Amino acid sequence: MPDPSPLLPLSALGVYFHGVYISLTFGLPVAIGVMLWKYWKTGDKDFYRAARLMTAVLAVNFALGAITGTLVEFGLVQVWPGVNLAIATFAFAPLALELIAFANEIAFLILFIVTLGRVRPPVSLAILALYAVFAYFSGVLITAVNSWMQAPWGVGPVAQVLYPFMPEYGPNAVDVPKLVAVKLAAVATGQPISLIVEKPGVAQEVGVVLKDPMVAFYSPYALVSIFHNIIAAILIGLAVATAGWAFRYFKTGDQKYLKIVKPLAGVFAVIFVIQAPIVAHFMGEAVVEYNPTKFALMEGAEKTYYNPIIALVAYGDPNKPIVGFDQFEKACLSHGDKTVGDLIKAVGLPNTLTLQSAGLTVDFSKIASVKLADLCLQDLQKAKAYMPMIHAAYYTKVAFAIIGGLAAAVLFFYFYRAPGLSALATAIARLFGDERRRVFILAILLVLGTVIPAVAGWYVREVGRKPWTVYGLLYPSELVTPVPYSTSPGFLAFAYLVILAVNIGGLFAMYLVATREYKFLELLKKGAGVRP
Amino acid sequence: MNDAVFIGFAGLGLAVVLHVIFVSMTLGTGLLAALYRWKAYRENDAWAELFARRVFKVLIVSELFSGVWGTIITVFLAGFFTAVTALATNTLFIPIAIAIASIMIRIPAIAISWYTWGKINPSTHSLVMWIMALSGFGVPFGFRAVFAEINNPTAVGYYLQTGLNPGWMPYANPLFWTLYLHTVAAVISVGGFVAASLTALENDVRGVKAGLMLGFGFLAAQLAFGPLYWYSLGQYSPLLFNAVNTTYGPLFGVKLVAVAALLVLGYMALKSARAGAIHPATKWLAPLALFTVVAGEVLNDGSRYPNLVLAGDAGLPVALFANFYIEIPMPAVYVILAFLILSLVVFTTAAFYALYRRFIAEVPETE
Numbered sequence: 072m073p074d075p076s077p078l079l080p081l082s083a084l085g086v087y088f089h090g091v092y093i094s095l096t097f098g099l100p101v102a103i104g105v106m107l108w109k110y111w112k113t114g115d116k117d118f119y120r121a122a123r124l125m126t127a128v129l130a131v132n133f134a135l136g137a138i139t140g141t142l143v144e145f146g147l148v149q150v151w152p153g154v155n156l157a158i159a160t161f162a163f164a165p166l167a168l169e170l171i172a173f174a175n176e177i178a179f180l181i182l183f184i185v186t187l188g189r190v191r192p193p194v195s196l197a198i199l200a201l202y203a204v205f206a207y208f209s210g211v212l213i214t215a216v217n218s219w220m221q222a223p224w225g226v227g228p229v230a231q232v233l234y235p236f237m238p239e240y241g242p243n244a245v246d247v248p249k250l251v252a253v254k255l256a257a258v259a260t261g262q263p264i265s266l267i268v269e270k271p272g273v274a275q276e277v278g279v280v281l282k283d284p285m286v287a288f289y290s291p292y293a294l295v296s297i298f299h300n301i302i303a304a305i306l307i308g309l310a311v312a313t314a315g316w317a318f319r320y321f322k323t324g325d326q327k328y329l330k331i332v333k334p335l336a337g338v339f340a341v342i343f344v345i346q347a348p349i350v351a352h353f354m355g356e357a358v359v360e361y362n363p364t365k366f367a368l369m370e371g372a373e374k375t376y377y378n379p380i381i382a383l384v385a386y387g388d389p390n391k392p393i394v395g396f397d398q399f400e401k402a403c404l405s406h407g408d409k410t411v412g413d414l415i416k417a418v419g420l421p422n423t424l425t426l427q428s429a430g431l432t433v434d435f436s437k438i439a440s441v442k443l444a445d446l447c448l449q450d451l452q453k454a455k456a457y458m459p460m461i462h463a464a465y466y467t468k469v470a471f472a473i474i475g476g477l478a479a480a481v482l483f484f485y486f487y488r489a490p491g492l493s494a495l496a497t498a499i500a501r502l503f504g505d506e507r508r509r510v511f512i513l514a515i516l517l518v519l520g521t522v523i524p525a526v527a528g529w530y531v532r533e534v535g536r537k538p539w540t541v542y543g544l545l546y547p548s549e550l551v552t553p554v555p556y557s558t559s560p561g562f563l564a565f566a567y568l569v570i571l572a573v574n575i576g577g578l579f580a581m582y583l584v585a586t587r588e589y590k591f592l593e594l595l596k597k598g599a600g601v602r603p
Numbered sequence: 604m605n606d607a608v609f610i611g612f613a614g615l616g617l618a619v620v621l622h623v624i625f626v627s628m629t630l631g632t633g634l635l636a637a638l639y640r641w642k643a644y645r646e647n648d649a650w651a652e653l654f655a656r657r658v659f660k661v662l663i664v665s666e667l668f669s670g671v672w673g674t675i676i677t678v679f680l681a682g683f684f685t686a687v688t689a690l691a692t693n694t695l696f697i698p699i700a701i702a703i704a705s706i707m708i709r710i711p712a713i714a715i716s717w718y719t720w721g722k723i724n725p726s727t728h729s730l731v732m733w734i735m736a737l738s739g740f741g742v743p744f745g746f747r748a749v750f751a752e753i754n755n756p757t758a759v760g761y762y763l764q765t766g767l768n769p770g771w772m773p774y775a776n777p778l779f780w781t782l783y784l785h786t787v788a789a790v791i792s793v794g795g796f797v798a799a800s801l802t803a804l805e806n807d808v809r810g811v812k813a814g815l816m817l818g819f820g821f822l823a824a825q826l827a828f829g830p831l832y833w834y835s836l837g838q839y840s841p842l843l844f845n846a847v848n849t850t851y852g853p854l855f856g857v858k859l860v861a862v863a864a865l866l867v868l869g870y871m872a873l874k875s876a877r878a879g880a881i882h883p884a885t886k887w888l889a890p891l892a893l894f895t896v897v898a899g900e901v902l903n904d905g906s907r908y909p910n911l912v913l914a915g916d917a918g919l920p921v922a923l924f925a926n927f928y929i930e931i932p933m934p935a936v937y938v939i940l941a942f943l944i945l946s947l948v949v950f951t952t953a954a955f956y957a958l959y960r961r962f963i964a965e966v967p968e969t970e
Binding site for chain 1: 714
């Protein structure tokens with residue numbers, strides 16, 4: 072099998088940059104909407120100018136989001152071509168529906184940009200809302216695909232066959248012998264899956280693998296992930312917008328910027344209240360139920376232990392133990408002396424599998440004597456190696472989310488009067504200095520309190536499911552490209568250079584768009600016959 | 604061929620045609636905009652600056668939507684034609700990587716060019732515009748290699764026979780170079796005609812002349828590149844060559860008539876523009892140029908039907924590459940196609956207001 076390790080960080084870099092732009096894509100429409108609403112209700116042009124400037128930033132950001140999305144998409148089909156099998160089955164419906172979302176998202180964004188300032192604010196708001204609906208729908212669908220990789224809904228007990236500590240993933244909507252045959256063919260031949268699915272005629276010969284193409288949508292893990300991820304992204308976008316205007320207020324002391332910060336901070340606090348205590352809790356419960364090894368990594372549970380606070384949060388029962396790797400190992404040993412050969416028999420596969428269209432003959436006897444318990448234990452060892460990083464990342468996430476929550480509360484009650492709470496908020500805010508400084512510092516804490524939890528949280532989500540790419544089913548090495556120079560220093564250097572140059576350049580350009588005044592328009596104005 | 608496979612083939616074709624319409628407009632206009640932005644900076648030419656900005660509006664309106672159709676192509680390929688996608692990514696890694704890198708540079712450069720115009724130093728802005736314009740030509744440099752392999756699988760054939768990765772071999776495919784030259788000349792020519800038609804609406808004679816010089820000049824170059832590509836098809840992709848000349852002969856004939864009309868009308872319009880007048884036919888040059896592009900792409904891709912890949916005298920049917928791992932839910936596919944049409948309506952409305960009703964001003968709002 073090819074070694075996928077040099078390509079994992081490359082993919083992660085692309086995904087993280089995409090995450091930055093997606094957050095702004097989700098958060099800025101809320102901020103722009105708030106400004107347009109205020110402009111509509113008050114007629115104050117400062118709100119319109121704020122909306123227009125954030126729209127310019129959104130446009131550049133959207134272009135960067137689109138290209139990093141393309142990068143991620145091509146990354147999937149090119150660097151991880153085994154994923155093509157998932158795209159053709161479980162991810163087919165979400166990705167096909169994503170076309171609706173993406174095409175209309177862009178069409179309405181262009182319409183919004185073109186008509187902003189030319190039509191009445193409620194019309195602009197309606198177009199913006201339609202854009203946002205399709206943007207969030209896009210987020211829903213992509214999160215559904217990602218969630219399937221976290222908890223492969225629709226494979227029923229398939230993962231449990233090898234890993235007895237895993238739960239069943241929904242109804243069994245797959246043709247088990249075919250799915251197991253594909254997996255074992257990759258293991259027995261030592262070849263990535265793409266080398267099997269690329270052969271003309273193989274799909275026709277294999278036939279239907281998944282009986283219900285919509286099954287990825289029924290996943291409870293996906294449902295809670297959708298809310299968790301989209302709200303997190305909105306919060307980041309709002310926090311960045313709030314901090315941007317707070318910075319202007321800090322630099323100039325101009326009250327018009329404070330006027331913009333206030334409603335943004337208010338909306339942020341309201342959304343944060345939904346995210347942190349409610350949605351995040353359900354996300355945690357889903358991880359406990361469907362990603363047992365990830366939860367053990369998060370809680371540092373090499374051995375099973377008791378902690379009433381964690382148990383109360385995780386299970387709603389302070390007396391339950393935090394299940395550790397020792398229990399998983401015990402479950403692996405319950406296989407006894409059962410081998411891959413026994414599994415092949417139980418599933419009803421022949422000892423030699425022939426795919427005529429691929430010219431491929433797979434002799435399962437090579438792996439028939441491998442003990443299931445050994446395979447299971449090996450994977451647990453691989454997972455355990457990630458424990459220090461996952462544990463640290465998870466608690467970093469929690470700590471910064473608390474900081475973000477506190478900052479949001481202080482800023483909210485600083486701006487919006489509530490008996491007792493506002494006095495306390497003002498007292499805390501005063502610790503940071505004069506009003507310009509305190510508003511800016513609190514806004515920066517909002518950014519830190521959303522960005523760091525998102526970065527760490529995504530790390531926990533993605534790395535926490537290792538050693539699998541599709542939890543309990545497929546390894547990265549089975550999905551990676553077989554192209555030898557994809558891991559060569561030359562290609563990696565080229566890929567890193569392009570990704571970093573475009574993204575750093577793009578982020579700098581967004582900064583320029585947001586902060587620079589027009590200084591070089593004389594020639595254009597002269598050409599257009601506009602008097603200075 | 605079952606319904607799902609046919610819809611996949613037809614949907615892929617529709618997406619390719621729409622994508623090609625948009626990229627044909629934007630690659631050429633991007634080059635023209637960069638050229639005149641640079642002239643404006645070098646010669647302090649106020650008209651050139653306005654013209655560059657005016658032409659650039661085409662890109663700012665349509666580039667992202669063009670990209671959408673590129674994504675739709677990818678999803679159709681990966682979802683409906685799993686085998687061909689896996690095979691292409693495993694064998695044509697380098698051309699696809701070149702195309703992706705070019706897209707990554709091109710799209711942000713367009714947004715950055717528009718929104719930093721007047722905010723950054725003109726020399727730096729000119730440089731960004733050149734990066735934007737030239738990176739666009741890297742996209743067909745990658746993807747046209749894939750198309751050449753579909754019609755004449757040199758590198759893929761080597762891979763299937765030896766199991767070894769062909770590396771840069773797609774660029775040794777003789778069909779690639781004639782297709783690439785034909786494509787580049789076509790998109791620059793179309794860009795010139797689009798710019799001419801657009802500026803004719805503004806009664807900008809100098810702009811019309813600038814657009815026509817480019818459009819007509821590269822259309823003249825097509826008199827060499829078009830027959831060269833046609834000849835190379837005869838040499839390396841006999842099945843496609845025969846289909847173009849026989850079954851699709853009528854469409855090929857209509858395309859040739861359209862090219863001839865474009866040459867005559869383009870010449871007349873250029874002559875008028877040189878004399879300081881705008882010929883009434885100028886505004887029809889862009890639709891006519893786009894029609895030739897659509898006809899060319901339908902000939903190039905549709906003529907393969909019912910095959911997806913052609914190898915010499917043999918055709919590999921679409922079904923060999925199709926997705927049979929699920930029963931594709933056809934109602935969902937029809938809903939998706941309906942919503943894609945909705946997006947086209949919304950986009951056309953936006954483009955109408957932006958370009959025809961001039962909702963996007965050349966001079967940005969500063970207050």
